[in-house]
Amino acid sequence: MLWGGNIGALEIRAEGGETHLSAVFPYGSETELAPGRREVFAPHAFRARVEAGEEIHLLTQHDYSKPLASTAAGNLTLRDLDEGLELRATVDASTSWAADFIAAHKAGLVRGISPGFRVERGGDRVERRGAEIVRTVHSASLFEISAVTVPAYPQAQIEARAWETHQDRLPVRGAVYPLNRWRL
Template sequence: MLWGGNLGALELRAEGGATRLLAVFPYGAETELAPGRREVIASRAFADRIEAGGEIHLLLQHDYAKPLASTAAGSLSVRDTEAGLEIRADLDSGTSWAADFLAAHRAGLVRGLSPGFRVSAGGERIERRGNDTLRTITGASLFELSAVTRPAYPSAQIEARAWETCTRAHNTHQDRQPVRGAVHPFNRWRA
């Protein structure tokens, strides 16, 4: 699984019980992952799995033991557009890690958004630009998005607002992390 992230503005507003997180992970934003190694995620690179209705999680720090929301539970929606991924999550601060995330966000410590994905066969383009290498992700399976402390990309926008509490049945699905395969050496530090 590979991770890339965007640093954005997280905003929390208290207006009742549940907290709604809104975020955008923009496509086409080139970033330097390491000296001389750049990456960009092409428009609609994650479309296949999203449109197929695959389960996607919102996690804290890429940790499947700290889920904040999921599409299967009905607490996360992911919309794929030409400009980027738009997510909306209803967070329940009843778990210790969700409460920790909200407190860390208020303190300015967790401000980034980072997708966890697996590049599909033929889903990348590598090109040389002088001494630099640019990797363009054109097709990948998105498994999760995470609120992170230190993201790789600089331009996501995340906003969290408290909304009126609503009740919903608890989901009993067990969170499972996708099987990790071989890691492309270009992204070794992110695996």
């Protein structure tokens, strides 16, 4: 697992008995996920599901059994901006996992965000730059975004995942298996 620093992390504040979260997952920030493996998200990479008003969840540690908010419930708002994906959420601490998350965040233990998404065929470009492989994600279906302990991106701190150039390991030249591109 890889992780980055604490730059641009999840922010939390209490106001009028409610807990509000805000964060921005940055576009255009390249990061090294593993030696020789780099990744960057192009501006508006998550636009499709966000602008379509699809249901997207805010989770704890990518665990669907520990939801904090959702667009369908009306307590999660996402905006796809030129500089990044902005999230704002109101968290009800009446569930044990939400109360645990808030306590862990206040203690400085959970500070990052990590999107859970799928890249469909043609939604990314993987290229070699000398000895490195760089993946640029242009279009991805966002299903959830999580508050995480161990982030990979220094600017937004997202969870690392295993990936390689799919063409190099598939038996059929040019075949693409979109489910191999899930990040969780």
